[in-house]
Amino acid sequence: MLPLKGLSVFDFSTLLPGPLASLILAEAGADVVKIERPSSGDEMRTYHPRVGENSANFVMLNRGKRSLCADLKQPEVVERVRALLERADVLIEQFRPGVMDRLGLGFEAIHAINPRLVYCSISGWGQTGPKASVAGHDLNYLAETGILGLSAGADGAPVLPPVLAADIAGGAFPAVMNIMFALRERDRTGKGTRLDISMADNLFTFHYWSIGSGTSGGGWPKPGAELVTGGSPRYHVYKTADSRYLAAAPVEERFWQRFCQIIGLPQELRDPEVDKKAAIAEVQRRIAERTAAYWCDVFAGQDVCCSIVTTLEEAMDDPHVIARGLFDHRVKSGSVALPALPVPVAPVFRSVAEVRAAPGLGDSNQELLGTI
Structure with a gap:
């Protein structure tokens, strides 16, 4: 039996941080219901390239989940969703602070009907503080936490990172970690809790060495001058004769x-x-x-x-990666199957189903709403 078998998760988030967090829970056995807007659903569905009716991005992030279309601007729909939440274990949301409260689905309102619920809010700047309602994306959080400033290229300008570190390492991963902590605490107390996951806050963990240097008197680090920023011959990237x-x-x-x-x-x-x-x-x-x-x-x-330095295509074909079975799992969308996204779940805790589908928009409406 998978460790999260029987755990009920309702995910109100879109795009990357929340959906990746709920994907990890789903891969460990949780029943994840993705709440989506009627007609259009998660914006990620519209991205390119396409895989059947959905984008490859959406398919990769939503393997093994169910979809429930709900117009949360309609009070009667919200009431039906609240009824489902009465027996849920985890709620994930990614709106700006205050939005869920205005919808009648804020922590206090749901905690009153389900005190065991773990309520996880993921946002850029956190639920409190002067920036709490400021719009932002991954690049903004990297820019305002000092990380981008240390990634200078040859011309001295910051290098645009190819990975969404704030969304994944600052949002999705800490969300899963703290959800598991909260569930363990619930085992002890019988009560759920509110989790405030700030992507910007969690990026400062990456600065362990630079914060240590700056605050201890060793000097604030400079781009291109430190061990891991290009200032040492022992940690560097060198061009070869064939331009690799x-x-x-x-x-x-x-x-x-x-x-x-x-x-x-x-x-x-x-x-x-x-x-x-x-x-x-x-x-x-x-x-x-x-x-x-x-x-x-x-x-x-x-x-x-x-x-x-390899390309991604070369990396995925590496004999070591193949031997590890990193891409043995598959995700299906219509008649097309792609390699499933590798997630940081140990094989012993991960779904053994080699092929699982990404949900069609609203594919579980009748099943879920019919139970109310």
């Missing part, structure tokens, strides 16, 4: 000395107190003399923490 890139991270001394020996770096540039810019330049010159394939062969089995 080597990600080199021989940080520890034993790795660094072996790396230097392999590429033939002069002894005077190996000292950690040496001019780092000069060392970076010389490492770059030597790496640029050979192709990526050459360096891949040379570093193989040498324990020096070096990797060739």
Whole structure:
């Protein structure tokens, strides 16, 4: 039996953070009902590329859920949804603060009819504070928490990140973590709770080293000047002769000395107190003399923490990834099946069903509303 079998989750969220959180719960066995707008549903359904009637994005994030269409601006519909929530275990919502209250579905209103409910609110800035109602997206949260400012490119401008770190690592993952904490607390007390998940708040965890440096007197970090921002030859990306890139991270001394020996770096540039810019330049010159394939062969089995930068397509075809079965699960939309999104759920706790479907819009209306 999956660990969350029998857990009832109602997800009022759209796009990425909340849907990913409820996907993780669904993969661990929870019954997830996705509340959607009539006619259009989750905006993510309209994105491209298309997979049948839905977008690939929507399909990836909503495997194994059910869909309930509900016009929450209609009081009689809200009452029917409230009736369903009387026996729910978890509610996830992602509106701006105050919206659920105005709909009659806020924490206090639902807690009164279901005191065991775990009520999880995910937002950009949290439920309180001067920015609570300010609109934002992933890039804004990265910009205003200092992360984007440390990601400078060669021209000194911040580099646009290709991953939605705030939505996933600041929103979805902390939401699941705290939902599980709250359920464990409910086992002890019999009572649910309100969770305030702020994506911006949770991004500061990524600053563990930079906060430590700045507040301890070590100096506030600068882009391109620190160990993990490009200021060290031991943690850098170097271009190869065939215009590919080597990600080199021989940080520890034993790795660094072996790396230097392999590429033939002069002894005077190996000292950690040496001019780092000069060392970076010389490492770059030597790496640029050979192709990526050459360096891949040379570093193989040498324990020096070096990797060739791959494309996503290459990464998914990696024999290690295939051996791990990372993409063995499938998600179906109509007659099309795609690799299911890998989620951080240990295989022993994850649904064993290899193929599960993403829900059609309102596919569970009759089943769910007919029970009221």
